[in-house]
Amino acid sequence: MHLLIPGQENLLINHLVLDFNGTIALDGLILPNVREKLLELEKLLKIHVLTADSNGSAARECEGLPVELHVIGQDDQREEKRRFVRTISPGVAVLGNGVNDELMFREADLSIAVVGQEGCATATLMSSKIVVTDIIDGLNLLLMHHRLIPTLRK
Template sequence: MQIHIPGDGEIRIKHLVLDFNGTIALDGKLQQGVRERLLYLEKLFTIHVLTADSNGSATKECDGLPVKLQIIGPEDQREEKRSFVSNLLPDGVAAMGNGANDELMFRQADLAIAIVGKEGCATATLMASHIVVNDITDGLDLLLKHHRLIPTLRK
C-alpha cells in the first residue's frame, strides 16, 4: 500500500502487525468481521500476529488465516514487539494494538493504530499511536479503504 499524506509525504506499507488479545480477539476468540477482512488484506500486506497469547487460543483462532503467528515470551514483551517491528523495517509497517506492551512497537511503526475496544487501551500506547479507533473492524477498514487515512493524517 502506498498513500500520499498532504503535508507529510508518502506512507508505504508492506507489513501489517497485529496484536491478538484485545485487538483482533476478545477473551481469546477472534472478533466478528476480522477473518473476512484479513482475507482481503492478505493481497496488500504480509500479515503478522504478534502475541503473548495470554488465553492460549491464538494458534487455534488463527488457523486458516493468512497470517504469520509469532508468540512472544513472558519477559520484556515491549522490547520483543519493538524488535520484531524493527526487523521488518525499512519495508514499511502498520501496527495495531491496545496493550502497554504495544507502545514501543507503535513507536517503530510507520503507521500505528490504537484499538480501544472492550478492553480499553493503555495510555502510553494511545499516546504513541497515529490514529485511534473504537474497534478492530474500523482499523482494518482504514487499510482496506486507505483514502480514509488522508483526512485524519494530513497536516
C-alpha cells in the same frame, strides 16, 4: 500499499502487525468479521500476529488465516515487540491496545490504537497516529486508505 498523505512523506506499507488479545480477539477468540477483513488485506500486505498468547488460543484461532503467528515470551514483551517491528521495517503498520504495544507503535510507520472492550493503555494511545474504537474500523482504514487522508494530513 502506497499512502499519499498531504503534508507528509509518502508511505509504502508492506507489513501489518496485529496484536491478538484486545485487538483482533477478545477473551482469546477472534472477533466477528475480522477473518473476512484479514482475507481482504492479505492481497495488499503481509500480515503478522504478534502475541504473548495469554489465553493459549492464538494458534487455534489463527488457523486458516493468512497470517504469520509469532508468540513472544513473557518477559520484556514491550522490547520484544519493538525488536520484531524493527526486523521487518520499514513499511510497517501496527494495530494494538496493550501497554506492551507502545514501543512497537513508536517504531512503526503507521500505528493505530484500538480502544475496544479491553480498553487501551494510555502509553500506547499516546504513541499512536490514529485511534479507533473498533478493530473493523482500523482494518477498514487500511482497506480504504483514502480515509486516512483527512485524519493525517497536515
